[in-house]
Amino acid sequence: MIDKAKDHCTQLLLNGSCSKLPFHNIEHTKEVVDNARLISNYLGFTDDETEPILIAAWFHDTGLSKTYIGHEEVSKALASGFLKKMHYDPNRLDTVLECIDATKMPQCPKNKYAEVLCDADLFHIGTPNFFFKKLxxxxxxxxxxxxxVNEMEWHHVNLKFLHENHFKTRYGKDILEKGKLVNEAKVKYILSFYN
Known part of the structure; x- marks a missing residue:
């Protein structure tokens, strides 16, 4: 089912308006899928537990093919329509939709599966890649x-985002949070030159 979701979502992301987005494009989705797999492995999730998270990762930004604001609702509708057609287990479908829903800002995951997708989606804020991604x-x-916004305002936006967002999983807290604090310190340092 993961492979079917991957093929379906790849078409949506490559042929919709997502293909022209600098950040929320197929590359971002592939990274989120890889991040979700990495975090799930770290947490000792079984393949059965990981499957709905990876399906949700493939679908989580597909709604951007139709709308920018509120795209998560469209992503959920696309996932639901596709998975029902595939006769996917209704309970697992609910997990997929809960995961996608949790990626809305501010993130509010309601279970351990959604926590994984939230951390996978914001993974970059805990890595040196953050500065490239924010551009x-x-x-x-x-x-x-x-x-x-101008340069200074943009750095303030990023500092606020880093300060307000915290990783949910043990992987995020053990590994990514340290990188996020380093990035926060770098943004503060950059802003010190604007005073």
Whole structure:
């Protein structure tokens, strides 16, 4: 089922408006899937436990193929329609939808599966890759009319985001949180030159 979801979502992400997004594109989705697998392995999840998380990871941004604001609801509808057609187990389908729902900001995961997808989605904020990713996101938000700010304001936006978002899983707390604190310190350092 993961492979079927991967093929279906790849088509949606490559052929919809997502293909033109600097940040929320197929590459981001592939990274989230890989991150979710890594975190699930670290936590000792079985293949059965990991499956709905990976399916949710493939679907979580597919709604961007149709809308930018509120895309999670569209992603859930796309996942639900596809998985029902595949006669996917209704209880596992609920888990997939709960995972996708939890990626809405601010993240509010209601179970351990959703916690994995939340950390997988924000994985980059705990890595050195954060500074490259935030450039892509800034461009995406400017192009889509979400936010168009100067350099100093953008650093303040990122500092607030880093400060307010915390990893949910043991992997996130053990490994990614340290990197996030390093990134927070770097942004503060950058901002010290604007005073």
């Amino acid at each position: 892509l996101l800034r461009r995406e938000w400017a192009v889509n009319g979400i936010m168009n």
